[in-house]
Amino acid sequence: MPSPVLPAVPTRFALTQLAITRISGQDRGKYLQGQVTCDVNALHPGEQTLGGHCDPKGKLWSNFRLLCLEECLLLLTSPSVLDRQLPELKKFAIFAKVEIATDERHATGIAGTGSDAWIAAQFGLDQSGLIDGGMAVKIEQDRWLLVSNPQADALAQGDESLWWGLDIKAGLPHMAAVHQGEFIPQMLNLQALDGICFTKGCYMGQETVARAKYRGANNRALFLLTGTANEPVSAGDTLEIQLGDNWRRSGMVLNAWQQSGQLWLTAVLPKDTEANAQFRLKQEEHSRLSLHPLPYALTE
Known part of the structure; x- marks a missing residue:
């Protein structure tokens, strides 16, 4: 039966179905910490995590991957969620030294047998870390996500749908606009993917998320x-x-x-x-x- 399988050689995927939002300013970590399910304060430059952004009732505006760079945080989401998510994310930003805007970097997938060795040769990394102009994220063996200026032009280009098929096979969720307001974070398995911190304190929707864990409400x-x-x-x-x-x-x-x-x-x-x-x-x-x-x- 056909299934999403890694290419036989390192292959480049242009990830057009990822939107990159930049959160910068002196209070960026503190501000986002009070908005999302993951522990933003625990991240150091070169580290990343999955997470969710909820409404006050604990229903998701989006799930995301968060990257920590030296000068900013990058939020990677489905483009379709932004119309409703961004106004909510910016709602309290006027009270903090934080700026939220679209980022000009590009998202590129590198996948295929030998990709770990290719990344090591290009960037000297065996795990997620900073690269020139951005960051490389190790998704799983021989599969990496690069957020930076365009790179990897020497590699053959693959069909983007395969990349997302590999994410499906890995059980990684990607919410679209049609799902907004439907799910609490645990319904997307974010607790099993280290996308929820239950000890970080208050954030939007935190009571519902905690109730789902401690009272079996999900x-x-x-x-x-x-x-x-x-x-x-x-x-x-x-x-x-x-x-x-x-x-x-x-x-x-x-x-x-x-x-x-x-x-x-x-x-x-x-x-x-x-x-x-x-x-x-x-x-x-x-x-x-x-x-x-x-x-x-x-x-x-």
Whole structure:
């Protein structure tokens, strides 16, 4: 069955589906610390983390990857979330020495057998760290994310959809505008991906996130599914679960990768979903999907 697999050689991916927001100014760390789920204050230049930005009720405006540079913080998100997220992020910035703006750097993926060695030769890194003009982030073995001025032109260019397919296979979530206000951070497995700090103190939506952990108030999680579908699948599409001879709405597609009728996707489903459950897409009755193990353990 076709699946997202690493290229045989280091390959460059232009990541057009990533927006980069720059947070600068004297109070940048302190300000963002009070807005998001991750521990911004714990980051040193060259370090990074996943995280979430919630509304006061604990529902996500976005999930993101946060990079710490010497002179600023960079927030990497889906471009579609910015219309609603940025005004919320800037809402209290007038009271702090902080500036929030679009960054001019580019996001590039490097993936394929030998990419770790290629990065080591180019930048002298074996883990995430600073590079000239930005930062290199190690996503997993032989897969790196570069945020800097354009580089890696010597490498063959790959299809961007493969990069996002590899993220799906890794169980990494990417919210789009259609998901805003739908999920608390634990529904995207951010607690299992070190994207939530439960000891950092107050931030927007913190009470809901803490309640989900300590009182078991969350009953949904991100799952990985594989199967077949002929029609295009999009973020926000409805999944149905088979119950005997009937089908019932079960969850929402987060991200999808398709090739030759094969489909890999992430979706938010009830946490107690049975491992042998069968699914279909609401818009395509003949599609079939089943659960595929996540590459990490789920935690509360």
